[in-house]
Amino acid sequence: MAEQRLSPHSRRREAGHRLSVLVPRPFAGPLDYKFDTPLAPGTVVRVPLGRQEIVGCVWEAEPTHLPVDLRPPRSSRHVAFGSLRAIISVETRIPALPETLRHFIDWVAAYGLSAPGMVLAIALRVPAQGGGMKPMLGWARKAGPLPESLRLTPARNAVLAALEAHGPASTAALSAQSGASAAVIRGLAHAGVLEESVLEGSPMSATPPEPDYAPPILSAEQAEAAHALIEAVEERAFNVTLLEGVTGSGKTEVYFEAVAAALRQGRQVLVLVPEIALTTQWTERFAKRFGTIPAIWHSDLGQKARRETWRAVADGQQRVVVGARSALFLPFAALGLVVVDEEHESTYKQEEGVLYHGRDMAIVRARLAGAAAILVSATPSMETLVNVQKGRFRHEVLESRHGPACMPEISLIDMRDHGPERGLFLSPLLCESIEDGMKAGEQSMLFLNRRGYAPLTLCRACGHRIQCPHCAAWMVEHRRRRILACHHCDYTQPLMKACPACEAEDSLVPIGPGIERIHEEVQARFPEARLLVMASDTLTSPAAMEEAVRKIAQKEVDLIIGTQIVAKGWHFPDLTLVGVVDADLGLGGGDLRAAERTMQLLHQVAGRAGRGSKPGRVMLQSYVGDHPVMQALIENDFIRFMEQEAAQRRPGFWPPYGRLAAVIVSAPKETHAEALARHLALNGPHGEGMEILGPAPAPLALLRGRYRFRLLLRTRRDIALQPVLRHWLAGVTCKNDARIDVDVDPVSFM
Template identity: 60%
Template sequence: MPDDPAPAPPVPEAGAIQRVPVLLPLPFPGPFDYKAPPSLALAAGDIVTVPLGNRRETGVVWESTATLPPDLAAPETSAPVAASRLRAVTARLDLPPLPAELRRFVDWVAAYTLSPPGMVLAMTLRLHMHGTTTPATGWLAVTPPPETLRMTPARQKVLALLEDGTARSTTDLASAAGVSAGVVKGLADAGALRTVQLGPERPFGRPDASHSPPTLHGAQETAARALCQSVRDGCFSATLLEGVTGSGKTEIYQEAIAACLAEGRQALVLLPEIALSAQWMGRFKRRFGVQPAIWHSEIGQRARRLTWLGTADGSASVVVGARSALFLPFCNLGLIIVDEEHESVFKQEEGVIYNARDMAVVRARLAGFPVVLVSATPSLETLVNAQAGRYRHLVLPTRHGGAAMPETHLLDLRDTPPARGQFLSPLLVEDIAATLGRQEQAMLFLNRRGYAPLTLCRTCGHRMECPHCTAWLVEHRARRVLSCHYCDHTEPLPDACPSCKTEGSLTAIGPGIERITEEARMHFPDARILVMSSDTLGGPAATAEAVEKIARREVDLIIGTQIVAKGWHFPHLTLVGVVDADLGLGGADLRAGERTIQLLHQVGGRAGRAEAPGRVVLQSYTPEHPVMQALLEGDFQSFMEQEAEQRRPGFWPPYGRLAALVISAENARDADDVAARFGRTAPYGEGIQVLGPAPAPLAVLRGRHRRRLLLRTQRTIAVQPILRRWLAMVAPGRGIRVDVDIDPISFL
């Protein structure tokens, strides 16, 4: 159900002051008190402007955080400001108030992540709504037209469109008439058009739940029925929808969206990659007849504004977006879908550090509606929650329409190595040639951008390193630059070694996707090759065009990074070759094995999704590794059970709680000093352990030296109260930053 209307605020007695707390989208520990002018009765959720120092800021009338659980609530730190010192609220903006459930969610996220609540509010408020909406204007024809008007065919088209008496904007007129905006402006300048104010813009069509329902059978029908019932029940539930690649998970959760729309409520779908939205949007339109609203960093400010307003007034009934869409002000949200829930990109690593998957569950629980987590390779955290009964578990064991899972083969590179200076085994080259000979499509996968991950001097051994990070510079040969993939530093590829000055001595070490493309063109000169990576695809539109080319069979060989692993349906793709299946297994990352099997299982799942059978070839130097064996046997479940048994004894997540403190400074001595002070004041006790301080694996990032400590506790011990006490014991000093990461995903 939607939030109950806020009760009318009490009318202050004559001479009394209405004190209102206002939360600002700034890094303060809580709201500031203001007074409402006598003519302005304010209620929680109202969006207002207030004075702050010598400027004005936009904020939200807030309320007490008493609803937070005890282990998350922070103690009060300051006394109320005297009434005589209160400054007055400047104005209430003509915008929908933030719903109570969203305000509770902002408080909860702030308390859980130990972030200033204003910085969480900023993800809802600051960049998307600043001030009021400017009324849109349009054009109507002046009748009769001016006698001096010089008529042209283009002008005639515009005037003909306006004969129905419907006002249109400049953009809409020019687009519909097939003319430039200058033609419209010329008519206006000639006095043939007059301006009118357009009504509120409603750019979102109403999805039709009965437009084109799919035909589901067996486990699909059972799963869809269960999800629809959870929506109709109208209370919180969390469901894991696990299904092999190609099992129809999207079609099934779209039925839950249809049930949500039938209940008159809004739905939110979170996707890990904005590139996926193009194909997903097409599937949504086929099912519901219209496009949903979309939300991600690539859409313009105007589109963001319209979507923000659409979620607030209910006209945007379905939104698909990236993780930040979780903070939109839905007025009647009734369902959240987290697609590819295992993806680490749902974790925001800077600013407010949060996991959108976990926070989606929190928002659903606080507001009392269902959330569905969807994956072919669920995260261990989600699997454990399902096994413990906290989440319902629906499983789709087979592919849709009778398609078979692809066969997986391990290619031991110790037995059949590539030719010197190359990276594709002769056996894989033969497989690709045979596939192309059958007029089928093949894919090569390597999760490494650029031409080569390292460039060194053959004469003196100098390695090209980023000046701002402890990372090697990646060669991008097509642009003749060296680039850091952590801080985006770029420099020209030099002709001589910077250290010994020897010309022509720099050589590329290891393969990147550009180098594999070069090798593929040598082996298959007649093949139509398409490269899919963030370097070659400029955004969702370019990605959509690439996917259409593949579907139209205008591509023979696809070469891609991890962008090709996520949810695409390529019906004519029958062979996937993984160039370096061992990539990602090294290092001390807690989740290295889990991530690798998820990624390789997903990319392999692109093969054989239609009538023709699929085949996956994994090139590996360690085919005996448990990840490789699990992929060979198609036994994801057993591998995850082994992974769980390795983590359980040391109460590593999900069997314990983990938080990271990352101390950074412009020089190493300051970072070491503050990290040592945190080490000396580290908490201790039964079920509590602190690891470090130690240099982070990326010891220098963007010019800042980084040291890390890890707090690990048993699952029954909350880390937030411990961290608050610990942080209060050390004053870092100017220029020192201490970042807190609750439930870290990355250990760089």
């Protein structure tokens, strides 16, 4: 064969290197570009896309690191080298993405059938974006003499000395420097001694955490569990341990010993928490143990803090990060330990955009990094318990509360026999107990997992119910804000005087209680009580939550009224009574995990009582006292309840004994959504161990103006879902603005 010769012009055109670049767009995989020199995978570059210039990342051409079942089909598209567009520049200001992070991005995309570029967008969002920078605020000593009425305790003197020595600092940094609690610092601010100050420089702590700064005194049970966790970290290999312990058993102090072990190895630690509000008390405890503050990662941080944290993690400067599930996508240089606190929480599931479960992907993140993983809970999920039973996870148990504290006594109030007067919602028995507690100088809590004043507004003249115009959901009255709100799409409208259907004046009445209505009832029943409402729409920032915690700790509050935000991890030593206003809430509907979630939530709420030296009590208001959840709570037998749940799920291959994938079809017109859903069902996968359920209208059949139909693919545990789903959906064309969303391992069935 004659040798093919290229002209000098052709050789110049062909010079360079073909590179795969993943861009933050919903493409099936990386795009090909050319560049003069080879670039290592992970290099962040700027590339042309259409008429735009965007930031992308040099990527492996094929994700061979994925298990075979997760690998997407190879692309047959091949663009001639001469037709490739060139990379514009290398983003030298952004550190390269580590291999473990790139592999993690591929894994999350493949497991959830998401576009890998959209997963990359989560990891690159912070370093790639510009814009304004939100200033960081801290505390400074206010000019002038100290107030004459101020009582200078040793803790307050320590705070003032730390400010004198180090200058303005955040609450957490000042707490670490002085050894005083956040409550002491806030108290000085309220006394007019401190004032807010804009902090200069990096949010990173100048002092690295010291693993041996203030070792705790552990009980024999705690020490045994801590030793096992330390050994798991020292293996320097992937492993998973469930740390199960009753509420108040000191699980945090125990896993802090594993954190210390990772720090001694010079490795990094990631701790996930289900609610950002929890970082307030957690950070204070961390600072007392390790002498400095960790990095905090969540959506409320300013842009400057997020960028500097991202870079410090990539450089290995930041050793410990605590934050929300999105912290999984930080570019850790040397990850040695991943902790998932309250691992059972459903809030770890990302329900919009890229769908993934934070707990499950935390285990994948640890596996790819060769790190230890610790799952922490008083009420572990059934998935985790099954993995323990099958020997995949190790198991450490703390069976008793730390110190003198003991588990609270739980009793049931049968509302059929001891219900309140018409129009009220608190049983006289519960009110008597609250009154007794206040006389004894003790704090009480009322729990109702429902925001607002009332969940439904009804016309007593014609029976019309006020519904969201964009969702199949009732509008919730928020009386303080004088609005009706949809909690699904955030649509609001002012409160109305007349019924929109029959126009009858003053005919609209609230049905059922929200925490605002309970607050109103408590104010009337206990006019002298100092009340505090804790809900996501009343405490809208970490600072607001910190102030609420300070008030409770300083005993400036007699009675707390809260939603599920009060159930997670708080330690209030003087809280002795918890009253659950509606223990039955959450048991209804067709949710597979309704009973499990209700059990976990109420068990966690009950765990807020009696964490100090005084015994605690829990009172459950219920109309179905014979329900297995109520009986298990009264008998304090979580394990037996979970065994009963497992016995119900095992025969039908329901998770965790089988696999589920939800396919949600939506469109602006109901007929279009239903037609596409029926087409999918008729052409769906069939075979041994596979079953398609549906289509049926989703429980929320209308959401944000789109009609929704749901199909469920249920398979045996040994059948890989992803290849089946890919084959099923590969040839489907969506028309009329219809959309298909896939949720592998769904948590919500709405």
